[in-house]
Amino acid sequence: MADWPIDLQQNANYNYSETWDDGTIRSQPDQGPVMTRRRYTKIRKFATISVWVDRPQYDTFVNFYQISIAGGSLPFVWKDPISDVTSDMLFLKPPSFSSVGPNTFKIDCEVEVYS
Numbered sequence: 001m002a003d004w005p006i007d008l009q010q011n012a013n014y015n016y017s018e019t020w021d022d023g024t025i026r027s028q029p030d031q032g033p034v035m036t037r038r039r040y041t042k043i044r045k046f047a048t049i050s051v052w053v054d055r056p057q058y059d060t061f062v063n064f065y066q067i068s069i070a071g072g073s074l075p076f077v078w079k080d081p082i083s084d085v086t087s088d089m090l091f092l093k094p095p096s097f098s099s100v101g102p103n104t105f106k107i108d109c110e111v112e113v114y115s
Contacts, residue, residue, distance in 0.1 A: 002068040004078035015050030045113040055103045088114040
């Protein structure tokens with residue numbers, strides 16, 4: 001499994017947000033309180049990560065995405081910025097790129113985190 005490139009930003013705390021799947025099923029019987037139960041044995045976790053890169057780092061990311069993880073189809077390893085645990089991650093959709101200055105780019109990534 002490929003590791004997040006060492007040449008790229010390693011700490012995503014600045015531009016990181018996380019959501020979890022709703023792991024509960026709720027049903028309302030004809031009478032009485034709402035009944036609940038677990039939907040999954042493990043709750044899925046999703047993250048939105050933004051990293052800032054310069055031109056050479058942009059090329060590193062493109063090579064990582066296109067070659068190392070086969071266009072986002074393979075998982076990769078990176079440290080989860082909240083739990084501080086090395087986690088497997090998988091892209092949910094292709095990254096988006098925006099220019100934020102001369103030769104500076106922001107890469108937005110949506111991933112599923114497997115802790």
